[in-house]
Amino acid sequence: MTRVFFDVNGETHQLELDTRTTLLDALREHLHLTGTKKGCDHGQCGACTVIVDGRRINSCLTLAVMHQGDEITTIEGLGTPDGLHPLQAAFVEHDGYQCGYCTPGQICSAVAVLAEVKAGIPSHVTADLNAPVRLTNAELRERMSGNICRCGAYSNIAEAISEVAGRSA
Amino acid sequence: MRAFSYERATSPGAAATAAASTANAKFIAGGTNLLDLMKLEIETPAHLIDVNDLALDRIEQTADGGLRIGALVRNTDLAADARVRRDYGVLSRALLAGASGQLRNKATTAGNLLQRTRCPYFYDTDLPCNKRKPGSGCAAIGGFSRQLAVVGASEACIATHPSDMAVAMRALDAVVETVRPDGATRSIPIADLHRLPGDSPEIETVLQPGELITAVALPKPVGGKQAYRKVRDRASYAFALVSVAAIVQPDGTGRVALGGVAHKPWRLEAAEAKLPDGAKAVTARLFADAKPTKDNAYKLQLAERTLAAVLREARA
DSSP: OEEEEEEETTEEEEEEEOTTOBHHHIIIIISOOTTSOOSSSSSSSOTTEEEETTEEEEGGGSBGGGGTTOEEEOHHHHOOSSSOOHHHHHHHHTTOOSSOSSHHHHHHHHHHHHHHHHTTOOOTTOSOTTSOOOOOHHHHHHHTTTSOOTTOOHHHHHHHHHHHHHHHO | OOOOEEEEOSSHHHHHHHHHHSTTEEEESSOTTHHHHHHTTSSOOSEEEEOTTSSOOOEEEOTTSOEEEETTOBHHHHHHOHHHHHHOHHHHHHHHTSSOHHHHHHOBHHHHHHOOOOOHHHHOTTSOBTTTSTTSOBSSTTSSOTTSOSSSOOSSOOOOOOOSHHHHHHHTTOEEEEEOTTSOEEEEEHHHHBOOOTTOTTOOBSOOTTOEEEEEEEOSOOOSEEEEEEEOSSSSSOOOSEEEEEEEOTTSOEEEEEESSSSSOBOOHHHHTTGGGOHHHHHHHHTTTOOOOTTTTHHHHHHHHHHHHHHHHHHO
16 A cells, blocks of 8 residues: 545545546546546546546546546536536536436546637647647647547537637737 | 556656566556557556656757657657648648547657557457467467458558557657666667568567656757648547658658558658659559458558649649
């Protein structure tokens, strides 16, 4: 067992964990933050996406003990039922889901995508590596490709993110 | 996942020493490939040495006008670095063609070089694989091989190296810098880092036990039109069937390295000397010793056409 502490959604937690515990399992099984979902558990689906120190990662492919002192944001930290994050509200408005299982990961990913575009990080479909990035539909879809939706709500997800991106632009 | 002990290394030298003196130890940095394989018990380290505290996360100018990329620089940061985007476009392009945003945020420069193959038989623990279990045989030969190697393979293994980044680094003549358990450092040209499978496909690089990659150095910029073109089964978030990293100079000369075709990035200087004669002349030379399977023979023509498209674009 190894001791680790980190911040989740602004609250410090200290845990004593088997070294094998992934960040995903620490969040779900130990802190009972079940908004973050376990899909494939192999980094292929994106359902477990959380934001660590401002960057989106797959929480299934990292060990909890490797996050000593880190600041972690999960879907529970983005909004509340009474005060939705703008992306949560946009997903509702645009029906950006069917079963909803991938949604927390989609939204955490989308929050980080907007920050990545703002920071000027290019993508595979960015035509000019040395020009500012514009969040076109192609950009958005490429950047969200690590989040799979088996229900196929992609076009509504893209519309929800585009709306928020347009508002904050 | 098998149980393991865990430590955080405080210096590169200490990490290398710990790795050499602890039975069945492995370094962990981003962990995106290693943890995946540990869950499947394809990798079963007894001890993990976390190297994330080592100050190897900077990109610095070198005395000869090149760049030294710290081993821990994340793929996202390397692809987005203004100097890399301006002077080493092929490297930015290759990085951005790989994995997903989430994975690139975690995956490191050294880890990307050392990632294991995605051969489906390496992953299927019910079937033989000489790379996973030396001497057990190769289920890929005669199996489902459309994704696998066409050149430089052996009777023991037809796996490919999955990295996009490494293909661009091969075209750029990158040099891998390491520290060994005795504290000695060395520089390994990337052409020599990865081995061909031969009869020991489980040994993938020339790194010695405990040897830690500390940086990758890029020589000073070579200019030219730089491109990385990747052909895959879907438009994003998939491994290459074939990829082409190319640097084409105004006089028509240049460099070409291929991904998705061999156990390492595939570049032959004698082949790229044929660049002025066109794509067919280059790939004919690159694949002179190719031994494709029935299922992956398509890669020979696909590589030629992909290179032709890159050359057309570069010369437009």
